[in-house]
Amino acid sequence: xxxxIRIAINTGGGxxxxxxxxxxxxxxxxxxxxxxxxxIKNSYAGLLNTDEVMRLTPESVSHISNTGGTIxxxxxxxxxxxxxxxxxxxxxxxxxxxxxxxxxxKRLRFDCLIAVGGDGSLGIAYQLYKKGIPVVGVPKxxxxxxxxxxxxxxxxxxxxxxxxxIDRLHTTAKSHERVMVVEVMGRHAGWIAxxxxxxxxxxxxxxxxxxxxxxxxCDHIMELDVNxxxxxxxxxxxxxxxxxxxxxxxxxxxxxxxxxxxxxIGEYLAKDIAVRTGKETRSIVLGHLQRGGNPTTFDRLxxxxxxxxxxxxxxxxxxxxxxxLDPPHIKxxxxxxxIGRIKNVPLDTDTIKTAREIGISLGD
Ligand code: F6P
Numbered sequence: 001x002x003x004x005i006r007i008a009i010n011t012g013g014g015x016x017x018x019x020x021x022x023x024x025x026x027x028x029x030x031x032x033x034x035x036x037x038x039x040i041k042n043s044y045a046g047l048l049n050t051d052e053v054m055r056l057t058p059e060s061v062s063h064i065s066n067t068g069g070t071i072x073x074x075x076x077x078x079x080x081x082x083x084x085x086x087x088x089x090x091x092x093x094x095x096x097x098x099x100x101x102x103x104x105x106k107r108l109r110f111d112c113l114i115a116v117g118g119d120g121s122l123g124i125a126y127q128l129y130k131k132g133i134p135v136v137g138v139p140k141x142x143x144x145x146x147x148x149x150x151x152x153x154x155x156x157x158x159x160x161x162x163x164x165x166i167d168r169l170h171t172t173a174k175s176h177e178r179v180m181v182v183e184v185m186g187r188h189a190g191w192i193a194x195x196x197x198x199x200x201x202x203x204x205x206x207x208x209x210x211x212x213x214x215x216x217x218c219d220h221i222m223e224l225d226v227n228x229x230x231x232x233x234x235x236x237x238x239x240x241x242x243x244x245x246x247x248x249x250x251x252x253x254x255x256x257x258x259x260x261x262x263x264x265i266g267e268y269l270a271k272d273i274a275v276r277t278g279k280e281t282r283s284i285v286l287g288h289l290q291r292g293g294n295p296t297t298f299d300r301l302x303x304x305x306x307x308x309x310x311x312x313x314x315x316x317x318x319x320x321x322x323x324x325l326d327p328p329h330i331k332x333x334x335x336x337x338x339i340g341r342i343k344n345v346p347l348d349t350d351t352i353k354t355a356r357e358i359g360i361s362l363g364d
Pocket of ligand 1: 142187
């Protein structure tokens with residue numbers, strides 16, 4: 001009799017609309033093969049304390065593909081290779097507890113782990129793979145900054161939300177003849193800013209890939225003013241910075257977090273623009289609104305396809321890989337090809353050319 005494969009699945013890092021669709025597809029595609037799926041709670045934490053490991057059945061994932069968030073919970077802390085642990089003296093020290101993860105994985109007789117996450121969580125998955133856990137990764141992030149996949153799910157939803165917000169800001173900006181600076185997420189890549197700014201008819205779009213010149217930004221706003229448009233919409237990516245300047249961050253935040261929290265450039269820019277142009281200026285940070293709520297149809301489809309493809313790859317025993325969209329196919333990409341790399345907006349992309357050709361300033 002053929003072995004009944006036992007798949008473990010977790011979701012790690014910041015949530016992204018579409019995570020539940022991946023879970024639904026993994027469970028259903030496994031059920032189709034008569035395999036079993038177990039949900040690991042809160043990223044890798046559920047493989048340290050295994051009390052909440054749950055069997056996922058078609059009933060438990062019925063029609064969750066249209067919902068936001070993740071039924072498994074997630075965190076961007078809790079890297080088992082660098083886990084903050086309080087010692088007997090009450091001090092927090094960083095320990096490698098990955099052996100425990102491997103031990104629990106084997107004790108629970110799992111055959112493989114489908115790790116759904118961004119660069120951080122996929123990096124952990126790769127390290128666990130090197131310690132003997134058969135892993136298949138599924139890339140997720142609203143930032144769309146993972147290499148070797150044309151797109152990640154969550155991105156389309158984030159762009160749609162940001163575009164709608166920009167659309168709404170046009171009317172209030174116009175009524176008050178104000179400059180509105182909209183800060184969007186994206187970490188060190190400008191995909192969300194560029195795509196939402198373009199769709200939302202922003203006047204200025206500032207992205208990390210193109211360091212900006214504040215003088216040129218203000219010249220553009222004043223030129224619009226002279227030509228009869230007395231308001232302006234500036235969309236800025238949280239990771240954008242002035243030429244020769246630095247990215248603004250808020251430090252590491254919570255204990256156990258690996259990356260710094262970005263943000264603050266919108267407020268900084270708004271103050272500078274107000275001083276230089278003399279125009280009333282306001283800043284808005286869209287923040288986690290971009291990650292909340294239901295996934296768009298596009299994100300649902302990508303997420304369902306990624307989930308089903310991950311199960312197929314498990315069947316082919318291509319471990320240490322990640323699913324990646326390479327239209328019209330979904331391929332298995334070795335994890336080592338994506339770890340430590342960022343997919344930035346290529347400067348020669350037609351999206352950048354389009355922005356320039358329709359009169360949008362990119363601040364350079
Ligand atoms: O990576 C997704 C993302 O939303 C980034 O765009 C943003 O910088 C970060 O996560 C925010 O993290 P947190 O949810 O921990 O504040």
